Amino acid sequence: MKSLKCATYTDGLKIVDVEATFNRGLPAISIVGLASTSIKESEARVKSALLAQNFSFPAQKIIINLSPSDMPKTGSYFDLPIALLIALQKEVRSNSFSEFFVFGELGLDGSIKSTASMFSILLFLSTSVTKAKVLVPKEIAKNAAMIPNLEIYAVNKLDEAIKFFLDDEFKQQCLAKETHPLFSNLTQICGKSYVANSKFELDFKDIKGQARAKRACLIAACGMHNIIFEGSPGCGKSMSAKRLRYILPPQNLDEILLSAAYASLNLQDHEFSALRAFRSPHHTSTKSSIFGGGTASARIGEVALANGGILFFDELPHFGKQILESLREPLEDNQIHISRVNSKITYKTKFMFVGAMNPCPCGNLFSKQLNCRCLETDIKRYKAKISEPLLDRIDLHVPMDEVASSDKSDITSTDMQREVLRVFEAQMKRGQSELNGKLSDEEIAKFCICDSEAKSVLDMSVGRFVLTQRGINKTLKVARTIADLDGSQIIKKPHILEALSFRVRSET
Template sequence: MKQLKCACIEGLDATSVDVEATFTKGLPSFSIVGLATNSIQESRDRIKSALLTNEFTFPPKKITINLSPSEISKSGSHFDLPIALLVALNDVKCSLDGFYVFGEVGLDGKLKDTHSIFVLILSLAQQGLLKKVLIPKASVEKISKIPNIEIYAVDTLSQACDFFKFDSKEQSRVINSEFSYKKMTINKKSYYYDTQYVYDFKEVKGQQTAKRAALIAAAGNHNILFEGSPGCGKSMITKRLQYIMPPMSLEEILEKAKLDSLDAIEPSFHPIRVFRSPHHTATKASIFGGGTQSAKMGEVALSNNGILFFDELPHFGKTILEAMREPLEDHRLLISRVNSKIHYETKFLFVCALNPCPCVISNYK
């Protein structure tokens, strides 16, 4: 029996998965067991096509692929590459120990990137489980930002097979890249920042008190509420707040990129803190997260280490405003469902804006 290491996502973190393969006598068949969802079951056809179009001989045996531990539900096309390698190398003597392998396999054998690969590798590296990883070249730009791991990249399934068959691993080695942004060092720790701003406070005319309050809020990560008539500059100041927030550490930049990937957004690794501004008609589930089968992130979790802006605060539902107490006080949020219970970090700067009370305006007139 041969095996390779892969992983699946549970909430925000990765769980290591052993991909095992056995080849026994019997009627030729190809089955995948271990609570594999449709996205993994479909990989059988992709792998067959990739092997046959690249002149591999599909073994005429009963092939069983097991994803262990079997009690955890697994999904994602990144399991294609480890499964294909175990089938292609079934009769080849080579060492597969110590490597995690990720990648989607195309019908022609070309390896592709997926949104989950960065999240999985970063989480495994943070847990200290992953030291060496084989990935598609399409994933290199993102994965090379993760420090303290050995990264090897190939472009096709044939190259991946040669990687293990022959002693040529150094040719596929990828050098970990550093951020090109400016940085400052405080207590021997680097913090990155950018001086290119989409919005600038110099565009705000007047409102000296509000700008001073915004500066204090950004420096000390204090929550702030702006009250004023429509058009006086509440939203204008708030949109510029993220550009005067403190510089970001490497861990914060990677965490931001991780949340982007989980939200199906291509991570940019830009050292500007995230800015989330949900509309007041947003549902409670979209703000705090939810889901029937598995809990999904909401705006509160996606704004971690950044800014969460509620414009027109009184128009948000009462249940939403009352539920904000836990993430603001504890900086953590528990989403509890029958099938999953997930903790989210919620260390964000909460900014609100509202118009003056009508009775105040009436008295003023």
């Protein structure tokens, strides 16, 4: 019995061993192992492609097993490994196959084609297997070769794939050696490689005034803290949110690959980028489009596509109540579970949540020049759309002033990113596996150490601010980031006070 490796993506990436045996019996091909219709149909494609290469089928029953047999599998890219196992049953030693993953859909003439899901599977494979050797169609080879941690070989036709396993010299000619320029300029921090953004298409220098909002943006970026901007229309809420993406901490290779893989699952362009993800769904978007799902398959949604980056809700109170309340779990657990009849899957949702809202329905409550036309009951009803449990998950709440003619630009994105990189390095040197905004309860106790004055202030503020245990932890995490910006090893009284100044006070 010979076998080749392949992979499928249903409830996450699963490695599949494609096995073949030739037994006595009526000539036929039988595919077992919970194969989908697209795989069952490969029998006809494989037969036609092999006959086009003048292959003579043996007078035996061919059994193809997709192992593990209790896991559903789908994808026409199983064609190539099945055809190779049949064509090379007597030609090649079993150990020549064992180290290769093989993907490819067969044309009736023996041509090898790519599929829509193949690139995302290769991306997930690169995060699961070290230095995997992979044989793929030539049409996808250029992009696939740019994926770190994979050794990509490419062929055009079935006869070339057969020759690949018989001729070592030809095998080396099939090696794809493309390298993505993004991975040629890596920054080393604490022995790990990171890619930092160096292009600022949107710059904070375009925002006049708003010193406090920019300070909050810097704190949020340093620790990946959730933030809400509240202010009059046109004061710079959306401008600030859209510029945050460019100053976020650098990504490591795994984060870049996972972001590209998730984008590929959404049938988007899978270009590697130093920029973290930025997703901004409209308030009319459906719950399924934001959280993922569908009638049969567990499709990826906006909260997972924002993993590692920013999920921005503009006009926050206009989103449906059910959508806003459903945000609580992915914000707290940093993952989302989607269950459907044929599919159950978990996606990572470790994003920075950014919201923007007006202070009242007409937007003029904070204005010094315009009169607010809203009744007090209207304002309360407007703000009540955002529940206390959701607000409790927000690290920074930023009321923003109106723009004045005397306002000036006082800081650039380059300056802010320099600070973010300095704080990021401090967090990594401290031994953190997560940025400050995503620390667990155990990590908070380990890394968020307060002096006696800071602890006293925090204790007094519990009653004054009506802080929950989550609110206390959020305050400590923000104070930890402020201390890092200040270059302090421990959290001091000024750091706690500034963190508390960004808390949302509960209505009493």
